Amino acid sequence: MVYRIAHADEYLAITGVWIDTVKITKSAWVWPLQRCQRFSIQPEDYSLNLQAMTREKLQFLLPVVFTVGPDVNQRGGAPSRVHHSQESSEDHGDALIKYAMLLAEGDSKSGSGKAHIENIVKGIIEGETRVLVSALTMEEIFTEREEFKKRIFRNIQSELDQFGLKIYNANVKELRDAPNSNYFNSLSQKAHEGAINQARIDVAEAQRRGNVGEAQRVGEQNREIAKINAETAVQKTVRDSEKAQAEATLATRKTQYNRDVSIVQIEANRATEARDEELRRDVEVKRAQTELERLRASDVVKATILKESKQQAADAKNYEEQARSNAAFYSEQKAADAHAYKTRIHAEATYLAAAKQAEADLIRQQKEAAGLSAMAHAYADMSSAFGGPAGLIQYLMIEKGVYTELAKANAEAVRGLNPKMTIWNTGAQAGSEGSGSQGTSMGGMDSIRNVYQMLPPLMSTINDQTGISLPEWAFGKLAHQISDTEVNGTAVTDMSPAIKTTTVAKAK
Known part of the structure; x- marks a missing residue:
């Protein structure tokens, strides 16, 4: 048992046991008692120089070239018998089966399947072409060349179908005279002489028209020259007048243009000066606004520091008064209960007075805070301009030199401490x-x-x-x-x- 594979342009034809006729495939296992034959499906060119006779009994040579090969598109199949659990298929009504059988027949008769097929194809082409030509006239063959080619193709293809062959291309060359025949030569001479005579007539007619036309052209040329000379003189006068007028207009327009340019330059200079003054004024306004905001920020910082210092003083004073009253109260309590009661009353009175004073200070500070709040609204706009409160504070501290003062204060605070x-x-x-x-x-x-x-x-x-x-x-x-x-x-x-x-x- 051997596994056989065909090339891309080949098929395998297998015969023998378990196959009724011929099995056409690309690859298969070849069992004992089976025979495998490779065959190519490449088309072949068949060139023929046919000698045919028309219905008018005119003989001529008809050179043709036909490209013929197996029809691989016409395939048919039917399931074959199954032996030893092996499934295969055999092709029936297949063009390749017909072609393979034709090759096998040629091999058995002449020893060469290709030569056998070539003889069959050439015989069909010669026979069908002669039959078709005998039913046509020479004029029909010349004037209906395409139809003639199609009829040859159909007649030959119908005969080749029984052998599984297909015409891939058919080319009919130019017709030529058969031996001892001058038909196409005579037609060629006739056409040649007719063309020569017609050419002579055309030349004479062209010469006549040329002489007459030349004379007419000379007269027309002289008239046109005189007319052109007259018109040229008139046009020269008109052009001189127009030139003088154009020069005057040009001078006027140059003057107007120079005047307009001067005016535009003056206006541009005035606009530039006005814009410069406007920009200077804006710079001064912004500088004044910045100075105003700086002064306002300085006042706010001073007011805040004053408020905190006053608040601390008030708290210290309040604490001192409270401590003093508590000390007096407890000292008098140790001395005597009655004296302690009197001292407590005095201490409470002192505490109330201090509380009233603290409330008065608080009200005063609230009034000051209201004023500072109004000022803070003004600083809110500065805060937006500096990107937020942090930017405003940094600006004010830099402007007032707070960072420098803080550094000095910290240095003085820790100096001399033990x-x-x-x-x-x-x-x-x-x-x-x-x-x-x-x-x-x-x-x-x-x-x-x-x-x-x-x-x-x-x-x-x-x-x-x-x-x-x-x-x-x-x-x-x-x-x-x-x-x-x-x-x-x-x-x-x-x-x-x-x-x-x-x-x-x-x-x-």
């Missing part, structure tokens, strides 16, 4: 080990104790750092009282009802 640090501990860490057990017995009083232990060193630290001394009645006595209650780190539980605490240890 900072102190104070660290203190409370609870068991500050006393002896025994204080821890005592603190446990105190329960929830530890938190209160730690707070009061922290106050004396805190007040001392504030005094060291800022120089501010708090009232002695509040913290001085309290520190003294706490120090009196320290007994070797042991918690003291018998104290006044106001404060109960434990030992405190302070470290600086």
